[in-house]
Amino acid sequence: MSEKKRLKTFSAISMITLLLTTLLPIQMIDASPKKSTQTSETGQVLAHWKLSKDYVQSGTIETGDLVIEDASGNENNLILETVGDTSSEETKNMVKWSEDDYANDDAVQSIEFGNYKQAPVGRYFRTADEAPINSEKFEDGFTIEVIMKMPENFAPDKHSWMGILTRQGQGADLNKTEGEKEVLSTLSVSNLKELQWTSHPTNLTYNQTNWSFALDSKEDWYHVAIVNDGSQSKLFVNGVMDFRNTEEVMIGMDAVEGKGWNVGASEWANELDTLFAGKIQEIRMTDGALDQDHWLVDNPEDGHVEYGTNEKIPLLTDKDNYNFVFVPDPQKTVRYKPEIFYEQMKWIANSANRENISMTAFVGDMVDRSNVSEEWIASDTGVSLLDNHRVPYMVTAGNHDYGSEDPYLDYYGESRFLENDYFKGSSPSGYSSYGIVPAGDYNYLFLMVDMKHVQEDIAWAEQVLNSHSNLPTILVSHEILAVSGDGIYTADTTRGNLIWDELINEHNQVFMTVSGHHHGALHRVKENAEGNEVIQLLVDYQSSIAGGNGWLRFAEFDEQLNKINFKTFSPWVEKLPKPKRTYFDVSYLTSDNDQFEIDFNFEERFDFVTAPVQ
Numbered sequence: 001m002s003e004k005k006r007l008k009t010f011s012a013i014s015m016i017t018l019l020l021t022t023l024l025p026i027q028m029i030d031a032s033p034k035k036s037t038q039t040s041e042t043g044q045v046l047a048h049w050k051l052s053k054d055y056v057q058s059g060t061i062e063t064g065d066l067v068i069e070d071a072s073g074n075e076n077n078l079i080l081e082t083v084g085d086t087s088s089e090e091t092k093n094m095v096k097w098s099e100d101d102y103a104n105d106d107a108v109q110s111i112e113f114g115n116y117k118q119a120p121v122g123r124y125f126r127t128a129d130e131a132p133i134n135s136e137k138f139e140d141g142f143t144i145e146v147i148m149k150m151p152e153n154f155a156p157d158k159h160s161w162m163g164i165l166t167r168q169g170q171g172a173d174l175n176k177t178e179g180e181k182e183v184l185s186t187l188s189v190s191n192l193k194e195l196q197w198t199s200h201p202t203n204l205t206y207n208q209t210n211w212s213f214a215l216d217s218k219e220d221w222y223h224v225a226i227v228n229d230g231s232q233s234k235l236f237v238n239g240v241m242d243f244r245n246t247e248e249v250m251i252g253m254d255a256v257e258g259k260g261w262n263v264g265a266s267e268w269a270n271e272l273d274t275l276f277a278g279k280i281q282e283i284r285m286t287d288g289a290l291d292q293d294h295w296l297v298d299n300p301e302d303g304h305v306e307y308g309t310n311e312k313i314p315l316l317t318d319k320d321n322y323n324f325v326f327v328p329d330p331q332k333t334v335r336y337k338p339e340i341f342y343e344q345m346k347w348i349a350n351s352a353n354r355e356n357i358s359m360t361a362f363v364g365d366m367v368d369r370s371n372v373s374e375e376w377i378a379s380d381t382g383v384s385l386l387d388n389h390r391v392p393y394m395v396t397a398g399n400h401d402y403g404s405e406d407p408y409l410d411y412y413g414e415s416r417f418l419e420n421d422y423f424k425g426s427s428p429s430g431y432s433s434y435g436i437v438p439a440g441d442y443n444y445l446f447l448m449v450d451m452k453h454v455q456e457d458i459a460w461a462e463q464v465l466n467s468h469s470n471l472p473t474i475l476v477s478h479e480i481l482a483v484s485g486d487g488i489y490t491a492d493t494t495r496g497n498l499i500w501d502e503l504i505n506e507h508n509q510v511f512m513t514v515s516g517h518h519h520g521a522l523h524r525v526k527e528n529a530e531g532n533e534v535i536q537l538l539v540d541y542q543s544s545i546a547g548g549n550g551w552l553r554f555a556e557f558d559e560q561l562n563k564i565n566f567k568t569f570s571p572w573v574e575k576l577p578k579p580k581r582t583y584f585d586v587s588y589l590t591s592d593n594d595q596f597e598i599d600f601n602f603e604e605r606f607d608f609v610t611a612p613v614q
Contacts, residue, residue: 043143043288047076047133049263050282051111053097061095068125072284076131078263083272084121090114094123094275095264101281102147102221108281110149113264115275116158122275124264126168133285134260137202139252141230143290144283149221150193151277157485160191162274163266164224165283169256170270171200171207176254179206182269185253187226189215189276192519192543197226197235201250210235211244213545213584214519216307221281223297228253229289239292240582242545243336307594308586310574315355315554315567322356322439324474324555328539329516330379331368331400332547338378340550340572345382347571348552349389358439359422359446360391363516363539364398364478366412371403380411392422394435396448398478398517406430427460429453434464436471440559441602442609445471447510449503451478451517454495458502465507470610473510475503480515481538483522490524490538505529509608512555516540521553521568521593532605535564535598545584549573562601568594 048071049055057077059065064086070076080095098112115122127134146164167185171177185199195212212235215222225236233246263283264276284296304310316323325348333340348360366383367375386393401408409430417423417433426433431450436443445468449461454477465473480496483489492500496515504510505528512535522538541548550572556565568589576585589595 043286043290045072045074045284045286046136047074047127047131047285048072048283049076049078051280052109054107061097062092064091067128070131074132075128076133077128078125079128080123081126082121082123084119086121088121090119091121091123094119094121098279100149100279102223110147110279110281111264112279113276115162115264115277116155117274118158119275122265122272124163124262124272124275126262126265127260129260131260135255135257136285136287137252137255138228138287139202139230140287141228141289142226142253143228143286143288143295144187144226145285145296146187146224146283147221147281147296148224149279149281150189150215152218153486154193154277155486155488156191156483159189159277160274161188161266162276163188163262163264164195164276164280166262166266167199167253167255168259168262168267168270170267171254173256173270174200174254176200176205176207181206183207183267184256184259186266187224188266188274194543195224195235195237197233199233199250200254202252202254204248204250208233208246208248208250210246211242212237213242214543216305218306220305221279223295225292225295227289236292238583239297240545240584243332243547304581304586305584307591308589310581310585310587313567313569313588313590313595315569316556317565318558318560319356320440320560321556321558322358324439324444324557325357325360326476326514326537326539326553326555327360327362328548328551328553329363329365329398329542330382330548331365331398332542333550334366334375334379334382335368335372335547337546338382340546340548341378341382342385343572343575344550344552345385349385349391351571352389352391356439358392359435359437359444360386360393361446361448361474361476361514362393362395363476363514364396364451365400365516365542366395366398366408368400370401370407373407376407376411383412387416390420392420392435392437394423394433394446394448394476396433396476396478397431397450397452399451402452425464427453427457429457432457432461436468440557442472442606443611445473445509447473447475447503449475449477449499451495454498458498461503462507465503465509469507469509470608471509472606472609473507474512474514475499475510476514478515479517480513481522481524481536482518483520483538487520490522490536493518500526504534508532510534511605513537514539514553519543521589521591523566523593523596525598533600535600537566545582549585551589557600557602559602562599564598564600566594566596566598 057067057069066080068078093114101108169184171181193214198209266273414426482491484491550570574587
């Protein structure tokens, strides 16, 4: 999955162990205005913006001249700016006061931004021209904290790369011509709802980048901390650091003379870029790296994210039911956290009999970098646990798996499967394959259609379907469905349309497809040429915490009740000791696209079956 070109380059990423700490909720600093300079236990507060009515120095939102006073007393005041058609009726919605805040404190407000791409008007804040923070280079390190909330209606086509906090100017202004020279420093939100902090330090000619996992846009307030100790920067969300952080020594944060900061707007090549949507309550900058004890956070908080639970959910609700398991793109865990991948494979190997797992299918991207042998070895080490326990599984390649000399075929080609009775053969390219397993009252065919070689493998795949027209078939390919521009619905892809037209629509036995590649989890039901339903799943958690946090997708087939129950479970999280689980660590995902049930009349849908299970 490619990311926006202008913000995808960073020099090096190290494997950093995920910080497993308990979430600390935010305690607001005293809301009364302070004129004296604030200090923390370990550093001076250089700027502190509380977007609250108590800190209005002058003006109003309605008149467009609002000025927010710097709570640190350092005169880094924020000035409201309006761009575009100021006469537009939408102006009043682009910035407004909100009573919503992190701690549900009646005395605290936040600012709600309603900006979106191609809007006729937009609003954001900038620092005053004379603000001292404009020239600060943080050569002894820094801590930047933001208390913010994503927009509930986040849509990539409207909000991707929106800026939360951005330093005006560009690296090219300082003769920094490597990396992302068109930006200087910015905390932005990617098209995948990840936070990205990228900055040009004073000692390098190129930028360095930190990433978070994807944030939820429904319920949660987030405390974001970017901490630089004078050497490296780390990005924390609600006290949790993911694995994609900077490695090179970074000293300070470069500044362009005469330029300031934007709150609620990004920049690109010295031009305003995407403006923020969502809520911002508080931003604080200090010199030096603050210990977590001195952040705008305090005591531990109970609970976990709204879309999951650690309460036990049975994966097998009746002994006569059976499961198929789908492994979402494992590339990030294989690269950064192989222990998570190993735990997934170990659990499947040890639980296959107990949970009646008849087949496990990988949706592709077995590695993140096809030219790195260590990743192939890590992938193979994990999957070999299934071989050792003789657990049936099938694999398809993803776009990250293709490399010179075809390493995928060395590790997951036909020779790996020849001794397994369920494996029935591969395509001439060697990349597509199929297998047959018994489960319940049926024999199921798993058709793995390769993404890259789909054109040349189509004829072979069609021959497989024609020769097994009496077998219920699940088709797996790395890319079939995508995510719509609003981030809510499934969308068709060129490859997906080809697969539908050539292999699904006219082949009634194909009743389910599963794919990954496009980040997210969605599903739909589509009718084939005979008017029968085809269930289509998109399952890819790689942009979530820890590259997917060990979540697996289960499809429990219940022939007695004519239902298929879909569940998402992480054996990795379940194994974590409770004290080490963070706010984001849930064993079961419970959103409408992670846990759901589909009515499925087996006898009617599989009326083409002419032979009993053998």
